[in-house]
Amino acid sequence: MKEYSKKDIVMEKLTISYHGLPESYQILFLDIACFFNGWVKEHVEQILTICCRCPANGIDVLIGKSLVSCDGSRLWMHDLLQEMGRKIVVEKCLIDASKRSRLWSPHDIDQALKRKKKKESIQGIVLKSSTEPYIANWDPEAFSN
Structure with a gap:
């Protein structure tokens, strides 16, 4: 029987939260995890709006679900969330x-x-x-x- 670390258990729960998001919010989550952690929220919104990748209030929804936080003007994502997002991208190929x-x-x-x-x-x-x-x-x- 495989032993699971606390990190594995947390990652499993985070993955469930991610998969519970609508696809447009999953895309936004992955964009932040891969590119925009620590960036100014307004700049991220502008970039993603130009690329038609940011649903209205999308970042605020992720903040409300505690998948992203906003400290002043910057977006932040916990290391485990960022790791999970990047892992999702890599595992697809x-x-x-x-x-x-x-x-x-x-x-x-x-x-x-x-x-x-x-x-x-x-x-x-x-x-x-x-x-x-x-x-x-x-x-x-x-x-x-």
Whole structure:
């Protein structure tokens, strides 16, 4: 019989909360988990509204369900929630990052964009700035769609 850690039990309950959301709120939750944790709420709303990805009052609904919090003007997501959201994205395609809906890891971004293969699954990419030099070796054709 498998022993479950407290973290496993919490993650299972969080996953149930996520799956109980309507699809548009699940999409919003994953966007925040993968890209916008710590960002200014107003900026996130503007970006997602332009992309037609933010249901009216969507962020407030996630705040009401304690899946996201707003400290002053910034959105925050607990580490376990962010981990769960990112895990959901990765598990949909474990091997080929170019088939994932969201990319945030420099390694995965490089793997996805260095090939000419079509990137129909990718809905968003965020590459955080770093003090380390970064040389992108991407194929320009990766951006044609």
